[in-house]
Amino acid sequence: MKGSRVTMLAAGAAVSLATLAAIAQLGAANPQAKLADDVRRATAAYQDAALAEKAGYGAFLGCVSGPQEGAMGVHYVNGDYVNDDVLDPQKPEALMYELKDGKLRLLGVEYIIFAEKWHAKNPKAAPTLGGQVMHYTGSPNRYGIPAFYALHVWAWRTNPGGVFADWNSKVSCDDFTGIGAKS
Secondary structure, three states: OHHHHHHHHHHHHHHHHHHHHHHHHHHHHOHHHHHHHHHHHHHHHHHOHHHHHHOOEEEEEEEEEOOOOOEEEEEEEEHHHHHOOOOOOOOOOEEEEEEEOOEEEEEEEEEEEEHHHHHHHOOOOOOEEOOEEOEEEOOOOOOOOOOEEEEEEOOOOOOOOOOOOOOEOOOOOOOOOOOOOOO
């Protein structure tokens, strides 16, 4: 009996290892999973918003709620990254947080590039990052900034709408009372 239990445990361990290997291989073959993994590695330290602030990120516009259901959360933006003309998966222009129970929780990131800067070098194509075409927002817009392209990556919070959707129905601005009014 003891020998069969050891055999069953060994077989279970082998299945678990095979499953993990298959998931890792799938992630390597899936650009969406790779970009989300890259984001998690690049932003792990920013689970602590104080460390994000030390790295040059600051709260911008309060909590951004969706036009129907959900929100993006509180954006912490790095102005140097926003004002350059570089899209670097290791340096997202904005970090997205949700305030819940008095604590900021990292949700994901937003990559941003101003349309004018992008089109000065790439007049015919929209920017892409990790195989994803970035979304265009014209000007004037609710954020009061020039026309821009953006890509959200929900690396730290599951989004029923997908890893790259703008709005997340699992995110709320309900607990937000700081840094300006709700938008």
